[in-house]
Amino acid sequence: MELSALTDAVLGRIFVELEASARHVHITKSQALALFGHDLTEDRPLSQPGQFLARERVTVLGPKGEFRNVAVLGPARKEAQIELSLTDARHLGLQPPVRPSGSVDGSPGAVVKGEKGSVELQQGVIVAQRHLHLKPETAARFGVKDKQTVSLRTFTDRPVLFQDVLVRVGDSFEDRGHLDLDEANACGLKKGDLGRIVL
Amino acid sequence: MELSALTDAVLGRIFVELEASARHVHITKSQALALFGHDLTEDRPLSQPGQFLARERVTVLGPKGEFRNVAVLGPARKEAQIELSLTDARHLGLQPPVRPSGSVDGSPGAVVKGEKGSVELQQGVIVAQRHLHLKPETAARFGVKDKQTVSLRTFTDRPVLFQDVLVRVGDSFEDRGHLDLDEANACGLKKGDLGRIVL
Numbered sequence: 001m002e003l004s005a006l007t008d009a010v011l012g013r014i015f016v017e018l019e020a021s022a023r024h025v026h027i028t029k030s031q032a033l034a035l036f037g038h039d040l041t042e043d044r045p046l047s048q049p050g051q052f053l054a055r056e057r058v059t060v061l062g063p064k065g066e067f068r069n070v071a072v073l074g075p076a077r078k079e080a081q082i083e084l085s086l087t088d089a090r091h092l093g094l095q096p097p098v099r100p101s102g103s104v105d106g107s108p109g110a111v112v113k114g115e116k117g118s119v120e121l122q123q124g125v126i127v128a129q130r131h132l133h134l135k136p137e138t139a140a141r142f143g144v145k146d147k148q149t150v151s152l153r154t155f156t157d158r159p160v161l162f163q164d165v166l167v168r169v170g171d172s173f174e175d176r177g178h179l180d181l182d183e184a185n186a187c188g189l190k191k192g193d194l195g196r197i198v199l
Numbered sequence: 200m201e202l203s204a205l206t207d208a209v210l211g212r213i214f215v216e217l218e219a220s221a222r223h224v225h226i227t228k229s230q231a232l233a234l235f236g237h238d239l240t241e242d243r244p245l246s247q248p249g250q251f252l253a254r255e256r257v258t259v260l261g262p263k264g265e266f267r268n269v270a271v272l273g274p275a276r277k278e279a280q281i282e283l284s285l286t287d288a289r290h291l292g293l294q295p296p297v298r299p300s301g302s303v304d305g306s307p308g309a310v311v312k313g314e315k316g317s318v319e320l321q322q323g324v325i326v327a328q329r330h331l332h333l334k335p336e337t338a339a340r341f342g343v344k345d346k347q348t349v350s351l352r353t354f355t356d357r358p359v360l361f362q363d364v365l366v367r368v369g370d371s372f373e374d375r376g377h378l379d380l381d382e383a384n385a386c387g388l389k390k391g392d393l394g395r396i397v398l
Contacts, residue, residue: 086384087286098357098387130357151360158297158329160385161350161360185285186359186385188297 014142014197016132018154018177019047020184023088024071025058025112026081027119032056035114040074048133049172050075059113062125064093082110082125085182089127099126100166130183131166132197133173142197145169151198152177157188161198213341213396215331217353217376218246219383222287223270224257224311225280226318231255234313239273246373247332249274260310261324263292281309281324284381288326298325299365329382330365331396332372341396344368350397351376356387360397 032039040054054072060082067088081104089096094108109121132152134144144150146169152162162183177195179187231238239253253271259281266287280303288295293307308320331351333343343349345368351361361382376394378386 085286086387087284087380159362161362162385163358163360180385181286182381182384185381186361186379188285 014138015194016134016175016177016197018156018179018184018189018193018195020181020189021083021128021178022071022181023060023067023082023084024073025060025083026073026077026079027112028078028080029076031080031112031119032076034117034119035112037116040072040076042074046073047174047176049174056114060092061111061113062089062092062094065091067092079104080112080119080121080124082112082121083128083180084125085180086127087182089125094125096125096127098129100129100131100168101126128178128180129164129166130162130179131168131177133176133178134167134169135173135175136169136171138175139167139169142199144197144199152195153198154187154189154193154195156193157190158186160187162187162195165197213337214393215333215374215376215396217355217378217383217388217392217394219380219388220282220327220377221270221380222259222266222281222283223272224259224282225272225276225278226311227277227279228275230279230311230318231275233316233318234311236315239271239275241273245272246375248371248373255313258312259291260312261288261291261293264290266291278303279311279318279320279323281311281320282327282379283324284379285326286381288324293324295324295326297328299328299330299367300325327377327379328363328365329361329376329378330367332375332377333366333368334372334374335368335370337374338366338368341398343396343398351394352397353386353388353392353394355392356389357385359386361386361394364396 036056042052043055052074054074057069059068104124107123108125112119144167149164152165235255241251242254251273253273256268258267303323306322307324311318343366348363351364
């Protein structure tokens with residue numbers, strides 16, 4: 001971190017740890033049954049409390065390509081969602097919208113294959129809009145609200161100021177900034193790198 | 200484009216058209232002979248005068264993967280260079296440095312295969328540092344010099360301010376900003392989108 005960045009930290013600006021979200025899939029309980037014959041099982045916890053990387057893996061197929069060994073995140077959700085980067089989407093031959101997580105109406109579908117079966121999703125493929133998870137007290141301290149957008153300056157090898165970063169505030173959140181792999185690579189993100197919220 | 204962006208344009212700020220550079224290869228004349236049995240032939244011209252996309256295509260192989268049908272840019276150069284995004288590099292199992300074009304010392308190598316033969320490069324794989332090509336008169340008008348870095352604000356679907364953008368000034372250049380595919384996707388670049396230089 002540069003000295004100016006440290007100085008800002010001392011002055012109490014909003015720093016959050018940044019994380020890259022590689023391509024991954026969320027599925028429902030009944031889809032887990034169809035794909036694996038059982039519900040998702042935990043491999044390791046993720047930074048957001050309660051969320052985990054599942055032991056189960058899937059293949060995702062689009063009209064022009066496929067990805068094998070794709071991560072599945074748990075716990076199971078009410079609706080399936082496949083989060084890709086735009087680079088990934090091009091490989092599959094899909095044109096997903098950039099959306100907040102959970103907003104899948106009208107998005108393209110894909111086929112998901114597990115070791116016991118496969119599921120054809122009619123929709124659910126999105127590029128997750130870059131976003132911040134903030135605890136309510138962190139958000140309050142800095143005067144930002146759930147669903148507003150802010151800019152985020154990265155203190156990384158290839159520094160970038162990302163605009164239109166969605167703020168999500170929740171009791172169960174850890175403070176983190178989430179970028180997709182295109183964004184993470186565009187800024188040269190390494191594990192533990194920080195970002196600063198710019199209002 | 201937003202109204203504020205238009206206003207800036209009217210006020211004479213520095214707008215340049217942005218282009219995405221997908222993965223591509225530069226080779227020498229003798230490598231062209233080894234790979235294809237003849238020198239590169241032109242498919243279509245690129246935005247920078249004298250540069251062209253070759254009809255010839257290659258496969259690039261790294262320790263963990265390969266890309267087929269990779270673009271070769273002409274004319275032939277004095278030294279080979281393979282320009283990838285960090286996403287591409289991970290697929291191949293390589294960890295190339297982010298470098299200005301032409302700066303390949305100590306970078307990783309890769310195997311390049313053509314229809315007539317293959318070449319093992321000892322070095323040459325880089326991630327091209329994002330950069331601007333400017334005519335001397337454009338650079339002079341805005342007070343920027345060859346090899347300095349500037350920031351570049353994108354007027355794109357996912358707006359970003361890229362820092363550390365290298366300025367290259369040359370008599371033979373057209374004014375353009377060049378991003379790799381990670382960067383282009385991180386900002387949602389579409390053909391014809393503009394960027395503005397921020398000093």
